[in-house]
Amino acid sequence: MKRISIMGATGSIGTQAIDVLKDNRDQFKLVSLSAGRNMDKLREILKTVEPEMVSVMDDGDRKALASEFPAITFVSGESGLDAIAADDSDMLLTAVMGSVGLAPTLKAIENGKDIALANKETLVAAGGLVMNAAKKNNVNIIPVDSEHSAIFQCLRGERHSEIKQLIITASGGSFRDLSRAELDNVTLADALNHPNWAMGRKITIDSATMMNKGLEVIEAKWLFDLETDQITTLLHKESTIHSMVEFVDNSIIAQLGNSDMKLPIQFAFSHPDRLPMDNPLDINALSQLNFKPMDFERFKMLELAYEALKIGGTMPAVMNAANEYAVDRFLKGEISFLDIEKIVELRMEEHEVIGEPDLETILHYDKLFKSNMR
Ligand SMILES: NC(=O)C1=CN([C@@H]2O[C@H](COP(=O)(O)OP(=O)(O)OC[C@H]3O[C@@H](n4cnc5c(N)ncnc54)[C@H](OP(=O)(O)O)[C@@H]3O)[C@@H](O)[C@H]2O)C=CC1
Numbered sequence: 001m002k003r004i005s006i007m008g009a010t011g012s013i014g015t016q017a018i019d020v021l022k023d024n025r026d027q028f029k030l031v032s033l034s035a036g037r038n039m040d041k042l043r044e045i046l047k048t049v050e051p052e053m054v055s056v057m058d059d060g061d062r063k064a065l066a067s068e069f070p071a072i073t074f075v076s077g078e079s080g081l082d083a084i085a086a087d088d089s090d091m092l093l094t095a096v097m098g099s100v101g102l103a104p105t106l107k108a109i110e111n112g113k114d115i116a117l118a119n120k121e122t123l124v125a126a127g128g129l130v131m132n133a134a135k136k137n138n139v140n141i142i143p144v145d146s147e148h149s150a151i152f153q154c155l156r157g158e159r160h161s162e163i164k165q166l167i168i169t170a171s172g173g174s175f176r177d178l179s180r181a182e183l184d185n186v187t188l189a190d191a192l193n194h195p196n197w198a199m200g201r202k203i204t205i206d207s208a209t210m211m212n213k214g215l216e217v218i219e220a221k222w223l224f225d226l227e228t229d230q231i232t233t234l235l236h237k238e239s240t241i242h243s244m245v246e247f248v249d250n251s252i253i254a255q256l257g258n259s260d261m262k263l264p265i266q267f268a269f270s271h272p273d274r275l276p277m278d279n280p281l282d283i284n285a286l287s288q289l290n291f292k293p294m295d296f297e298r299f300k301m302l303e304l305a306y307e308a309l310k311i312g313g314t315m316p317a318v319m320n321a322a323n324e325y326a327v328d329r330f331l332k333g334e335i336s337f338l339d340i341e342k343i344v345e346l347r348m349e350e351h352e353v354i355g356e357p358d359l360e361t362i363l364h365y366d367k368l369f370k371s372n373m374r
């Protein structure tokens with residue numbers, strides 16, 4: 001039985017992962033999980049599963065829960081996430097939002113755990129450090145992000161040297177049918193209305209700005225070890241093809257499925273095996289699949305991400321931190337939708353890059369560029 005821990009269990013990915021574990025109790029054992037501040041959701045989860053350890057952000061919450069659930073060990077704060085990283089599970093699902101996942105993910109890798117990676121900001125901020133640590137500790141990083149899971153599946157049994165390019169598909173997000181001029185007056189509620197996927201708030205905004213695709217390009221670079229110009233993006237409004245790989249003989253292999261994250265989550269948990277699932281894709285009901293070249297002038301954030309990737313060093317971490325900061329302010333109603341892009345661009349322009357940063361340097365810039373975060 002594979003022993004699994006979940007960091008970010010109360011979120012969109014986390015709750016779907018709990019469902020996957022409940023559907024496969026004979027395959028997986030849930031060892032530990034972490035929550036942030038959503039104690040209602042955590043209590044709901046703890047009524048249905050029995051982890052050995054639970055981490056929460058706030059120590060007051062820890063004390064309250066400890067008396068309610070005496071069979072569970074509760075921990076809190078940063079050291080709580082470290083305790084999850086150090087438990088005796090075989091695999092950690094990283095499903096927290098943002099670069100807060102970086103340090104515990106590195107600790108989990110150093111402890112020899114395989115990683116089911118949903119938390120893309122970790123690879124964006126410190127891809128080199130994470131992939132080197134994984135190699136050194138003989139740890140597998142299995143992508144959960146739908147596009148990267150698709151590519152990972154397309155590449156099973158293939159040779160790295162025979163890849164021509166990755167084609168990462170993009171839904172276009174909530175405002176895909178609006179011009180740049182029409183973005184001036186869009187609302188938070190509209191931005192949170194993703195056409196295809198039900199996800200957490202931050203990633204839904206990233207999808208609307210196209211920063212999500214930018215983060216995914218950088219994530220792909222680290223996961224699949226390719227040249228930047230081998231990683232391309234394509235608008236595909238149905239989100240049915242989750243991504244594709246083109247090989248040197250021009251053959252293109254794609255992975256298709258419903259917009260349901262349970263599939264990539266379960267695949268990461270069970271890899272190298274596949275397990276049966278409900279919710280099959282009804283291929284007969286697919287009347288058409290649409291594709292459109294990416295428009296970099298319309299989706300400027302994607303261009304910024306390619307720039308950050310080419311510059312390297314601390315720049316992707318700075319871009320990510322500035323984006324987390326700006327999206328947080330947009331979610332709080334403090335800035336407009338287009339201000340997100342302005343903030344990210346300005347912070348990138350101002351930053352003097354440091355090449356090959358260590359963890360301390362990355363965490364320093366991460367903190368600095370989020371320092372006005374309220
Ligand atoms: N949702 C999706 O379909 C997809 C998500 N991803 C990626 O997966 C990650 C999670 O996304 P999603 O599930 O949508 O996000 P959510 O916002 O729904 O969930 C985030 C989780 O992280 C916890 N959390 C947030 N901040 C902290 C913190 N400072 N310390 C500890 N825990 C914290 C939250 O706790 P609480 O709520 O209790 O405060 C919650 O459990 C992101 O990196 C996203 O880009 C990738 C592909 C698809």
Ligand SMILES: CC(=O)[C@@H](O)[C@H](O)COP(=O)(O)O
Pocket residue numbers: 145146147169170171172173197203206207208212213261
């Ligand atoms: C489900 C998932 O992996 C998200 O990252 C999703 O891909 C967002 O869709 P778009 O960024 O293509 O709108």
Ligand SMILES: [Mn+2]
Pocket residue numbers: 145146147216
């Ligand atoms: Mn994705």
